[in-house]
Amino acid sequence: MAVGVxxxxxxxxxxxxxxxxxxxxxxxxxxxxxxxxxxxxxxxxVVRVNPIKAxxxxxxxxxxxxxxxYEPVTWNDSLLRLDERGPGTTWPYYxxxxxxxxxxxxxxxxVLDPQPxxxxxxxCAAPGSKTTQLSALMDDTGIVVGNxxxxxxxxxxxHNAERLGVTNLVVxxxxxxxxxxxxxxxxxxxxxxxxxxxxxxxxxxxxPTALEGWTLNHVHGVAGVxxxxxxxxxxxxxxxxxVVYSTCTFAPEENEAVIDHVLENEDCKVVPFETPLxxxxxxxxxxxxxxxxxxxxxxxxxxxxxxxxxxxxxxxxVTA
Amino acid sequence: MTDERRVPxxxxxxxxxxxxxxxxxxxxxxxxxSGRASRKEIVDWWVEQYDVNPKIFxxxxxxxxxxxxxxxxxxxxxxxxxxxxxxxxxxxxxxRHWKPTxxxxxxxxxxxxxxxxxxxxxxxxxxxxxENIQYEAWDGDWGYLIVAHELAGSLAPIGVGLYLYGxxxxxxxxxxxxxxxxxx
Numbered sequence: 001m002a003v004g005v006x007x008x009x010x011x012x013x014x015x016x017x018x019x020x021x022x023x024x025x026x027x028x029x030x031x032x033x034x035x036x037x038x039x040x041x042x043x044x045x046v047v048r049v050n051p052i053k054a055x056x057x058x059x060x061x062x063x064x065x066x067x068x069x070y071e072p073v074t075w076n077d078s079l080l081r082l083d084e085r086g087p088g089t090t091w092p093y094y095x096x097x098x099x100x101x102x103x104x105x106x107x108x109x110x111v112l113d114p115q116p117x118x119x120x121x122x123x124c125a126a127p128g129s130k131t132t133q134l135s136a137l138m139d140d141t142g143i144v145v146g147n148x149x150x151x152x153x154x155x156x157x158x159h160n161a162e163r164l165g166v167t168n169l170v171v172x173x174x175x176x177x178x179x180x181x182x183x184x185x186x187x188x189x190x191x192x193x194x195x196x197x198x199x200x201x202x203x204x205x206x207x208p209t210a211l212e213g214w215t216l217n218h219v220h221g222v223a224g225v226x227x228x229x230x231x232x233x234x235x236x237x238x239x240x241x242x243v244v245y246s247t248c249t250f251a252p253e254e255n256e257a258v259i260d261h262v263l264e265n266e267d268c269k270v271v272p273f274e275t276p277l278x279x280x281x282x283x284x285x286x287x288x289x290x291x292x293x294x295x296x297x298x299x300x301x302x303x304x305x306x307x308x309x310x311x312x313x314x315x316x317x318v319t320a
Numbered sequence: 321m322t323d324e325r326r327v328p329x330x331x332x333x334x335x336x337x338x339x340x341x342x343x344x345x346x347x348x349x350x351x352x353x354s355g356r357a358s359r360k361e362i363v364d365w366w367v368e369q370y371d372v373n374p375k376i377f378x379x380x381x382x383x384x385x386x387x388x389x390x391x392x393x394x395x396x397x398x399x400x401x402x403x404x405x406x407x408x409x410x411x412x413x414x415x416r417h418w419k420p421t422x423x424x425x426x427x428x429x430x431x432x433x434x435x436x437x438x439x440x441x442x443x444x445x446x447x448x449x450x451e452n453i454q455y456e457a458w459d460g461d462w463g464y465l466i467v468a469h470e471l472a473g474s475l476a477p478i479g480v481g482l483y484l485y486g487x488x489x490x491x492x493x494x495x496x497x498x499x500x501x502x503x504x
Contacts, residue, residue: 053426054472061473062471062472065471066503088498089499089501091471091500091503094448094478095478096427140394142395143395143397158405161408162409162423165408165426167380167407168407169405170393170397171403171404184397184401185397
């Protein structure tokens, strides 16, 4: 029988001894009470300004005209936190001047820092919040290859890219683990983003059912996929190029263990980076495993740190 | 807007292959696929219909996938290419009246000087949710117009309307219709 977990961490159904999956991460966090309290609160409504279609100042003017309240997000100028409603029923949204995007989800594209004119691979692109952010950071020049293995989700990516007026996106439908550059007239990327499919525990504030159906088997299964996609991204990126790996889960099996795997098996190294977000370093020990000490230069984001969802982000440099 | 130009089918040329993206030929003289619009014809059409500066299209390449659907890509790549998407859809050709997409109008029509119809706050709300609007006062061309409203200091193109017999028909696709607030 399925056992559900409600957003306040209580299990439902007869198997009341089933633990809230978030309990397993309590030993990793600094402030257990703050962690669980944050996981129960709904997320603020945040939008990203899409400079491909309108500058931030015009978006703010339009919100003022429409009576939509907002406040800036201190660590990222392109984000605005809305006072009340969701962004979908505003004129700036209709015009594609903004995109509803969870605050912490705007983190990995800024770490990847793609430059205008470059060739960038987004290995798990759909539904495209981060993909279109990459395009915006590149002034909609160069090429963003947005790949996903799920055709239904690809249509959401296409829809978002059209609404946001993105023209530098090439959409592909491949398994990221065996991605082929054969369609293209180039054979390596300057940068790659692997925002991997994951157990999504960190999205429990946005999606209260995120923890339903959580199993350790799924964590282990999806970790294999993550290792495969990240390995391919490293192989497909030029020496000296940057690969960013991110998830919205707390599970070390899907985070530090994946980085540890590619450090062992692929030509890459971890690159330390600063971020204005409050983060915790990656963990080097989890249950009976130990990880390469370099993972302490990767970043964990817990919901109570910045009032966001949970997140993990690592920056790698390709070495050969 | 009574333009009925079409690129005629030509049996001496190759057939269009709908499953792949092909870069448009530069000019009609470079045409190798029957019925395919050239880049020059596309850009000229935007200039003639909407009086946009043709230089806005200089950084882009144009591609056809499917029967007459034209895509605009911010870079260039080898042609043909078999992928799911290449840039953004910009217009529909291979039909009697070529039609720009809502996405293209929102992105490229803010500096259009011709065949732009400006709606009031209340009309803009109705248009955005897909309603047709009685509009007798229009004395410009008939056909596909750029529909805009005033927002945050200047005109902002909302989408494409089909003007016929005193009525402006909203062509906003179902998936993009929205119930919005009236701006004063």
